[in-house]
Amino acid sequence: MRNTSVRPTDSIEEVVHTYGNMLFRLCLITLGNASDAEDVVQETMIKYLQKAPKFENGEHEKAWLIKVATNKCRDVLRYRKNHPVVDVEEIMELTKDANDSHIIDALMTLPE
Amino acid sequence: MNKNEFVNKIREIEMPKDMQRRIIENCYMETEKKRMNKMFKRPMVVAASFALCVCLTGVTALATTGKLEGFFKDVKRWDGAVVGTSYEQATDEIDMKVANITDELIVEFTMLEPDTAPYSFLEMFGINEYKIVDEDGNTVIENETIEMSVLENNNVTVKIPLNTISEGKYTLVVSKLIGSAKAEQPLVISGTWECEFTF
Incomplete structure (x- = not known):
């Protein structure tokens, strides 16, 4: 039977440094x-x-961390596939016309 | 490039120190957030539970370790957006003492837990908020910041000018310190540190 427990927060530093x-x-x-x-x-x-x-x-712990990280990477890749994004640089390329480049500059200054 | 060279190159990749620090900080904040969220799931006992938990946390921490432990906290903007991090309740994690008095008050801070966050990654340290109070309790100096100095062997020395006060007995009260690592946003560290001195 799996014994699950919330770990003390202090342990995270050791894990980050180790793995x-x-x-x-x-x-x-x-x-x-x-x-x-x-x-x-x-x-x-x-x-x-x-x-x-x-x-x-330790090996069990390492294997668990790798498994979790791998699964999360797969989630990210799946998300990227379903939600393609365009690089801002590519948009800038499209506005090489001097008349339009100020639009992108103005857009970039808008708050998030 | 052959396979071995490729593998060796990959093995040289390391996580940057500032990234490590961010991950550790965010883990602390996430844990704190989760704990606070759990407390508010039952609206009927929210107020009573919160008050009880605050008291218990303090009492338990004091009972088990004899001291209160510091924690990271979000700094939020007026609209709720998180714009930074601060570190609270650090009183028992930093020691302050008067090292010397000339025309300046030379104060020495010692990190009592140098291997834990945030002290493990701070490189410079200073005072962010302090006041000097006389024997009657009147504030004679109140100022915001003292420039940061380099942290060496978990100690830092800070100089506070005293040119505006006359001779007598005073108490230095520090409520906020500030620490930073290279090229990182400074971290405000809150607590209460007091020491008496005679000028």
Whole structure:
């Protein structure tokens, strides 16, 4: 029977220092950019804090983290496939006409 | 590039330190948020539960560790958007003492938990809000900031000018400190630190 428990928040620093680089590498190669990789690593750590089972040993813990990170990377890739985005640079290319470039500049200054 | 070279290159990739810090901070905030959300799920006992929990948290922390623990908190804009982070209740995690008095008050701060966040990644440290009170309780100096100094061996020395006060017994009261790491947004650290001195 799986023994689940919420871990003390202090434990997250040790986990980030121990496994952070490995997870970041994995996510960066899978997703192709550092921002998404950071998001996935963070979500993995939050899940570790809130839902991780009791581990038999270090290898079990590592395997669990890799599995969670891999699944989250798959979610991101699936989301990207269903919600394609356009790079801002590509839009800028389309407005090479001097008459239109000010529109993009104005759009960029709007608050989020 | 052959396979081994490729694998070795990948192994050299490391998570930047500021990214590590952000992840740790966000994990703390997320945990805190989840705890607060759970408390508000039952509207009938919200007020009583909240008051009880605040008291219990303080009492439990004091009972088990003998001290209150600090925590990260969102800094929110007027419209609710999160614009930064602060660190609260750090009184028992930093020690303050008067190191020397000349025409300035030289104060030394010591990080008592240098291996935990946020102290593990701070590089510079200063005072963000302080006041000096005389024996009668009157505030004689009240100022916002003292420039940050470099943190060395978990200690930092800060100088507070005293050129506007006369001789006598005073108490330095610090309510906010500020720390920063290179190229990062400064972090305000709240707590209560007091020490007496004679000028």
